[in-house]
Amino acid sequence: MYKLISDTFNINEFINSNSTEVLLENEFTIPDNAPNIEKIVSTEGKARINGVTVSDGSVTVEGEVVYNIIYRSNDEEILVYSITDTIPFTEEIAFPDAREGMTAHVDAILDYMDSDSPAERTYSIKAVIVLDTELTNNHPVTFVSNLESDGSFQAKTRNIKYTDEVNSLSEEVNINDAVELNKGSDEIAKVLKADSEVYITSIDILDEKMLVEGTCKVAFLYSENNNLNSTGYVSEEFPFTHYIEAKNLSDDMLKDINISLNDMTYKVAENYDNELKLIEFDLSFMINANLFDTIEKNIITDCYSTEYVLDLESEKVNLTSISDIMNKTVKYDNSFDVVTGTIKDIYTVDISPKVSEKKVLDNKYIIDGFMDMNILYLNGDINKIDKAYASLPFTASFDLKDNEAKSEIDSDITITKSGAYRKGSNSVIVNCDINVCMKLKDKDEITVISNIAETTPIDRSKMPSLVFRVVQPNESIWDIAKNYNLSINYLKEINNFPEDNEVAAGSKIIIARMV
Known part of the structure; x- marks a missing residue:
């Protein structure tokens, strides 16, 4: 006589991963009310995922590239103009092990973007998007945790630890405010480019609430309403505080908190002096919080009987456990010289990282790569807006403990607090914060027995x-x-x-x- 005691645990089983390049090439005609293109100054954009579908044998990704083109024209009334639009894409990625009901997490990275103007009224865009896809299967696993018998059963047991996602929250935060130009500025003719950045400064657990504090930075490049059609730039920071309610919160939980930006809307408005020097904006972003707890289970991994031949129903499971989530920041600064003209004023700086290698060496986690720098500045030689580009090397290094160095490390890199300053008439000093979120994972393949049945006597x-x-x-x-x-x-x-x-x-x- 014997009695089986069963239990269940939920696992997020890693199935496979894939990195796919998507090439987008499109040609467009500028709007009727836009001036002719003399020279394209800058082309910038970002990739955005709108939907992911997992089916048998494949993962389908739908998204779009949001781009902004700033160009100079030969129109004396409108010397600088900008166009913002989107390019949709759909990519089906082959995953032989994919099954309906699984989950695919996709990161879209805009690896390359450039534009050209084959004619005064047309422009073409070429972009390369890298889709990093990870396929997982979140499902319950039923197993035999213990058994009672007359002593004829021999069981091998094992204590396992794994992380279970106990809560997944996503809440929207809206910031409605305005940025006003100073008294000495000219009025705004047109906003050429709008940028926004949100980053978290602190996270605290208070009872069953999580307090998230951070900073939102908005910036606008605009053409001025004057005889010179000159360009201006304004930016401002706005602090925010948001409470997220969640049951059974504790400081010991592993917390993966990140920000995803939605589109910012804005309009030019009059200030109290009835001047067009006010930019009212509405910025919404999502605070995404995934909370993990460590679970321990005792499972039977093998079994036999001294009296009967046993029929074991078992399966092998890839068990992934997150041992730690660490957020590190490295200060970065470098400099380069512009190729064209002299720098009279710096308007905007966009910095994006390109990772070439990630490795663990001598108990250090090292990320090597390049920072792609795009600077919009006022060229003093021609008194017009111009662009400078540089790709500068970077290394981010973090100390690891002995046990941490043995883990598999997944990392995400974001850039915040970008800045640029003029040094002389030709050099630019750039700086930023390199933020690295490291997930330390321990992977193990275990055999799980779901049922045991006696067959013939030995x-x-x-x-x-x-x-x-x-x-x-x-x-x-x-x-x-x-x-x-x-x-x-x-x-x-x-x-x-x-x-x-x-x-x-x-x-x-x-x-x-x-x-």
Whole structure:
């Protein structure tokens, strides 16, 4: 007689990953009310995922590239103009192991973007997007955690640890405010480019609430309403505080908190002096919080009987456990010279990282790559807006403990607090914060037994009464006892095993048939 005791745990099983390049090439005609293109000054954009669908054998990703083109024209009334639009894309990625119901997480990275103007009224865009896709299967696993028998059952157990996502929250935060130009500025003719940046400064746990504090920075490049059609730039920071309610919160939980920006809307308005010097904006962003707890379970990984042949229903499961989530920041600064003209004023700086290598060396996690710099500045030689570009090397290094260095590390890099300053008439000093979120993962393949059934009785009549056996390499007492359907305690009685039950290869043991 025996009784099985079952239990269930939920796992987020890693299935496979893929990195796919998507090439976009489009040609567009400028709007009727836009001036002719003399020279394209800058082309910038970002990739955005709108939907991900997992089906049998594939993952389909739908998204778009939001781009902004700033160009100079030969129109004396409108010297600088900008166009903002989107390019949609759909990509089906082959995943042989994909099944409907699985989950795919996709990061879209705009690896390259450039534009050209083949004619005064047309422009073409070429972009390369890298889709990093990770396929996982979040599902319950039923297993035998214990059993009760008359002593004929022999079970090998193991204590496992894994992280379980106990809560997943996503809340929207809206910031409605305005940026006003100073008294000495000219009025705004047109906003050429709008940028926004949101980053978290602190996270605190208070009872069943999580307090998230951060900073929102908005910036606008605009053309001025004057005879020179000159360009201006304004930026401002706005602090924010947001409470997220969640049950059973604790400081010990692993917290993966990130920000995803939505589109910012804005309009030019009059200030109290009835001047067009006010930019009212509405910026919304999502605070995404994934909370993990460490779960311990005792499972039976193998089983046999001294009386019956057993039929075991089992499966191998890839168990992934997040041992830690660490957020690190490295200060970065560098400089380069502009190729064209002289720098009279710097308007905007956009910095994006391109990672070439991630490695663990001498208990350090090292990320090497390049920072792509795009600077919009006032060219003093021609008194017009111009662009400077540079790709500068960077290295971010973080100390690891011995146990951390043995883990598999997934990392995401974001850039915040970008700035640029003029040094002389030709050099630019750039700086930023390199923010790295590191997830330390321990992966293990375990055998899970979901059911045990007795089949036929074991026939010992054909077994020899006495066997002298030599222990083979990598063979354990469990392996030998299971092979002869003998209990481990019985083998201990007739052999002089050490207390730890470890026997060396080449050792001789006695195996006597049970009556």
